[in-house]
Amino acid sequence: MKKLILGTVLGVAGMLVSCGPKSVAVTGPKYTSSEQLAQGKTIFENSCNRCHKLPDPAKHDDQGWINTLSRMAPKAKLSDDQHQMVYDYLISANKK
Ligand code: HEC
DSSP, rough: OOOHHHHHHHHHHHHHHHHSSSSSOOOOOOOSSSSHHHHHHHHHHHHHTTTSSSOGGGSSHHHHHHHHHHHHHHTTOOOOHHHHHHHHHHHHSSSO
C-alpha cells in the first residue's frame, strides 16, 4: 500500500514536471551499447514515419534532438526508455 501511494505521488510529480516547458525526460546521452543503439534505430524507423517521412538524423545536433524529440516522442507514444534509445541512436548517427 505504501508503495502504491509513493508511486502515485511520483507519478503526479512526474506529470507536473513534464508539463513545464524546460524539463524533458531526455537531457543527454545514456545508452551507448550497439544493441541499444540498434534498438533505438528500430524504434525510430517504426515509430517516426507515421506522420511524416523519417527525418535525417543529421538534421539536428545533439541539443536540437533533445528539443525535437521532446515534442515528437509523445506523438509517437514512446516510453521514456524508448525516447532515450531513439535519442541515443540519433546522436550516434548525426555526425558526419
Ligand atoms: C502523431 C504524428 C507524429 C509522429 C508519430 C511523429 N511526428 Fe514528427 N512531426 C509531426 C508533425 C505534425 C510535425 C510538424 C509540426 C512540428 O514541427 O511540431 C513534425 C515535425 C517533425 C520534425 C521537423 C521539426 C523539427 O523540429 O526538426 C522532425 C525532425 C520530426 N518531426 C521528428 C520525429 C521523430 C524523430 C519522431 C519519432 C520519435 C516523430 N517525429 C514522430 C508529427 C509526428
